[in-house]
Amino acid sequence: MLFQVGGQGTRPTFFEMAAAQQLPASLRAAVTYSVGVLALRRPFLHKVLDYEDEFFALLMLVLETHSLRNTDASFSESLYGLRRRSVRIRAKKDDTRLKSSDGIHHSGLEKRQRVLSVVLMVVLPYFKSKLHSVYNKEREARLQASLWGPTDERFDDADYFGGGGNPLVSRGGLSFTYQLLYLLDATGFYSVGLHALGIHVCRATGQELMDNSSRISKIRSRERERLLGPLWLKKLQGALLSCAYTMLDYAQTGLIAAVFFFKMMEWWYQSAEERMSAPTVYPPPPPPPPPKVAKEGIPLPPDRTICPLCSQKRANPSVVTVSGFVFCYACIFKYVSQYKRCPVTLMPATVEQIRRLFHDM
Numbered sequence: 001m002l003f004q005v006g007g008q009g010t011r012p013t014f015f016e017m018a019a020a021q022q023l024p025a026s027l028r029a030a031v032t033y034s035v036g037v038l039a040l041r042r043p044f045l046h047k048v049l050d051y052e053d054e055f056f057a058l059l060m061l062v063l064e065t066h067s068l069r070n071t072d073a074s075f076s077e078s079l080y081g082l083r084r085r086s087v088r089i090r091a092k093k094d095d096t097r098l099k100s101s102d103g104i105h106h107s108g109l110e111k112r113q114r115v116l117s118v119v120l121m122v123v124l125p126y127f128k129s130k131l132h133s134v135y136n137k138e139r140e141a142r143l144q145a146s147l148w149g150p151t152d153e154r155f156d157d158a159d160y161f162g163g164g165g166n167p168l169v170s171r172g173g174l175s176f177t178y179q180l181l182y183l184l185d186a187t188g189f190y191s192v193g194l195h196a197l198g199i200h201v202c203r204a205t206g207q208e209l210m211d212n213s214s215r216i217s218k219i220r221s222r223e224r225e226r227l228l229g230p231l232w233l234k235k236l237q238g239a240l241l242s243c244a245y246t247m248l249d250y251a252q253t254g255l256i257a258a259v260f261f262f263k264m265m266e267w268w269y270q271s272a273e274e275r276m277s278a279p280t281v282y283p284p285p286p287p288p289p290p291p292k293v294a295k296e297g298i299p300l301p302p303d304r305t306i307c308p309l310c311s312q313k314r315a316n317p318s319v320v321t322v323s324g325f326v327f328c329y330a331c332i333f334k335y336v337s338q339y340k341r342c343p344v345t346l347m348p349a350t351v352e353q354i355r356r357l358f359h360d361m
Contacts (some may be wrong), residue, residue, distance in 0.1 A: 010202040014183045016080055017190045017201065023076035024121075028056050053133075057126040064121050066248045068114045070216050073204075074121055083204040084109055084117065087188070106200060113197050120193040220245060291323045294346040300325075307331055309343060317357045322347045326357060 012020075032052060039045035048055050063075040071078045072085070085106035109117075174192050181187040189195035204212075224241065227234045293300060298308045307314045309331035316329035323342040327335075332354055335343050342349050 010205075011188070012080075012082055012201055012203055014179070016082065017182065018179075020074070020076040020080050020082060020201075021190075023079065024060065024125075031056065031059075053126055053129050057122055061118065061122045062248070064118050068109070068117055071212060072109045072114075073201075074117070077201060081204050082201050083208065084113075084199050085202050086110060086113060087198045087200050106202065109199070113199060116197055117199070120197070291325075291345045291347070293344055297346050298343045300344065309335060318354050319357055320349050321353045321355055322349045329354070329356065 032049070035045055035048050039049060060075070067073060067075045067078050068084075071083065073083045077084065086109055087106060178187065178189060178191050178195070182190045187195075188200050190201060194201065220241070224238055227237045229237070300308055301311065305313055307328040308325070309327055312328070314326065314328050317326050318329040318332055319326050320332060320336070320342045323345045325342065325344045327343070332343070333351060336349050336351050336354060340348060340350065
């Protein structure tokens with residue numbers, strides 16, 4: 001399964017390289033989340049989460065080693081149809097108008113480059129994750145000490161690692177510099193690690209893919225021929241090798257497809273549960289009808305800012321809660337105290353049902 005992102009020639013685009021570099025981190029997040037959800041019903045999987053760094057490093061060690069051995073590419077690079085090539089620069093003095101790509105000879109990876117590639121892609125990220133965890137724990141402890149300890153203890157992020165803050169920041173700046181130069185076509189190396197190993201990442205041609213398939217078949221045939229022991233043991237070892245080869249060959253497609261399928265099923269069931277557990281939303285009830293003015297009651301003035309009792313502009317406006325009409329506080333208090341009713345609707349009322357309005361609209 002190959003993802004073609006575009007571009008021409010054998011040099012991958014910046015977006016292809018960025019996608020290939022970000023795939024392991026995205027895959028780790030998806031695997032960790034999937035295992036965490038499964039651990040809700042299978043508590044023994046919490047052990048995997050307790051040793052998340054070691055588990056993922058072991059998984060990537062197997063995948064990266066197998067991918068480099070068979071395809072001369074990392075796990076994510078082979079998914080995008082990319083290959084790693086050893087770089088040898090040949091100086092040509094007879095032509096000073098050569099382009100930057102002239103004089104560069106690509107060849108297959110050496111064993112040393114494969115081993116160091118695994119170290120850069122698996123071992124170093126593992127130690128980086130561990131250092132980041134230690135840094136965060138120490139930083140949290142120092143922060144708590146600065147908050148709850150003596151007042152003269154102040155938290156300073158520059159106190160760590162010799163006053164340099166997080167030691168991973170400088171490495172991130174160097175990586176950004178290489179990526180910017182690669183984007184501007186100023187270098188053929190996407191990262192400082194590839195530059196140190198003398199490796200270019202190139203697109204694989206159709207002929208290279210066919211040659212690689214035949215090469216893998218020859219290597220596996222020779223490995224089966226080197227099996228020792230009686231006939232039944234050779235058959236058993238051959239069957240185990242075939243199963244291992246099949247699992248590793250389809251690890252890319254299977255792993256990504258399994259995570260995608262799991263996320264899709266989780267979204268499906270979560271949406272169904274939300275629909276079932278969502279409370280029924282009813283429309284708001286209509287407001288009650290306005291109270292009717294009694295024929296024997298005091299008529300309402302056309303100007304709503306006028307008190308119906310004194311026919312003057314309302315002072316200290318107050319409302320009778322049984323009817324909702326507004327009067328001057330002194331007027332309505334005197335009227336209700338004497339007649340025990342609303343002057344407009346003639347509904348029974350008491351002085352306890354008079355409320356002061358602080359915002360007369």
